[in-house]
Amino acid sequence: MSEVLVYVDHVDGAVTKPTTELLTLARRLGEPSAVFVGSAVDAAKETLASFGAEKIYVLDDASLSEYLVAPKAEALSALVAEKSPAAVLLPATTEGKEIGGRLAIRTDSGLITDAVDVEASGDGVATTQSAFAGNFTVSATVTKGTPIVAVKPNSVAPEQAAGAGAVESVSVEISAGAKSAKITDSKPREKTGRPELTEAAIVVSGGRGTSGDFSQVEAFADSLGAAVGASRAAVDSGWMPHAFQVGQTGKTVSPQLYVANGISGAIQHRAGMQTSKTIVAVNKDDEAPIFELVDFGVVGDLKAVLPQATDEVTKRK
Numbered sequence: 308m309s310e311v312l313v314y315v316d317h318v319d320g321a322v323t324k325p326t327t328e329l330l331t332l333a334r335r336l337g338e339p340s341a342v343f344v345g346s347a348v349d350a351a352k353e354t355l356a357s358f359g360a361e362k363i364y365v366l367d368d369a370s371l372s373e374y375l376v377a378p379k380a381e382a383l384s385a386l387v388a389e390k391s392p393a394a395v396l397l398p399a400t401t402e403g404k405e406i407g408g409r410l411a412i413r414t415d416s417g418l419i420t421d422a423v424d425v426e427a428s429g430d431g432v433a434t435t436q437s438a439f440a441g442n443f444t445v446s447a448t449v450t451k452g453t454p455i456v457a458v459k460p461n462s463v464a465p466e467q468a469a470g471a472g473a474v475e476s477v478s479v480e481i482s483a484g485a486k487s488a489k490i491t492d493s494k495p496r497e498k499t500g501r502p503e504l505t506e507a508a509i510v511v512s513g514g515r516g517t518s519g520d521f522s523q524v525e526a527f528a529d530s531l532g533a534a535v536g537a538s539r540a541a542v543d544s545g546w547m548p549h550a551f552q553v554g555q556t557g558k559t560v561s562p563q564l565y566v567a568n569g570i571s572g573a574i575q576h577r578a579g580m581q582t583s584k585t586i587v588a589v590n591k592d593d594e595a596p597i598f599e600l601v602d603f604g605v606v607g608d609l610k611a612v613l614p615q616a617t618d619e620v621t622k623r624k
């Protein structure tokens with residue numbers, strides 16, 4: 308069976324959910340091999356093996372963490388040249404897409420970003436891609452070199468499957484050119500205890516209809532173990548930081564469930580959430596445009612609806 312390389316997204320060895328999704332998809336294309344950059348592979352190997360990684364290639368060199376993404380792309384391209392995989396899958400995060408782009412140039416291969424589905428096909432890898440802020444669904448396939456595919460988080464439900472998880476150390480030689488931009492400082496994100504917005508399976512968002520009080524939105528999110536999002540109106544009003552903004556000029560999310568509270572459903576907000584699997588809205592105006600998009604809608608005041616929904620979810624736990 309042909310090998311499929313999966314770039315591992317992790318935080319100090321804690322494997323992120325998008326990586327487990329990539330391993331799930333990789334199994335449709337061939338035999339998954341995880342590519343782990345860093346020194347904390349011991350913390351990661353059990354998870355990687357439990358999602359089907361047969362091999363875990365470890366690239367452990369100080370320059371891979373000291374510099375921006377160029378050394379990672381260089382190391383990965385050396386691995387692609389050596390292994391000739393059937394495909395390379397990366398998460399469609401800022402880092403994953405940049406590595407993918409550089410890797411495509413280095414290996415003279417085609418790149419597909421923001422894929423939401425991946426299947427084996429006669430002539431390689433068939434993908435479904437969400438393009439132009441989610442306004443088009445495109446079927447695409449790579450016609451040159453090694454298919455390099457960046458997959459949006461939450462595109463598939465991760466499924467476990469036992470893999471051997473054999474760790475193999477790979478020596479890396481990074482060129483001076485790849486070391487031309489260095490990280491000089493980094494600050495960890497403030498911990499909220501909630502999942503990352505773009506990775507969360509459930510997102511509960513609030514808009515201008517909250518009148519600046521996000522406490523009911525946050526309580527409902529916490530009852531569901533969800534991330535909190537916001538419309539631009541809420542962000543521009545200073546109620547939530549920009550990191551929470553969903554939409555054209557904010558983040559694109561594609562969770563299993565998106566709950567919009569007091570959000571009218573402007574096209575720029577939809578651009579960031581319309582590929583969510585199930586959409587629910589709470590809005591007191593039954594003619595709000597968001598209701599054209601939803602699977603379930605509640606016409607009512609969010610200040611009355613959300614506490615009841617929170618109680619109900621908490622009761623059923």
Ligand code: FAD
Pocket residue numbers: 513514515516517537538539540541552553554555556557558568569570571572573574575576579589590591592595607608609610
């Ligand atoms: P509103 O449109 O004011 O809607 C508030 C809604 O809350 C209304 O439907 C109202 O009926 C309802 N409501 C009020 N009180 C209650 C209550 N008590 N209970 C229940 N419902 C209630 N917007 C984004 O969100 N993300 C973006 O990334 C983004 N990028 C943009 C980029 C550009 C270039 C431009 C021009 C605009 C962008 N916008 C973006 C702004 C967008 O056009 C809208 O202005 C914005 O999404 C509106 O936010 P809102 O739905 O919270 O507010």
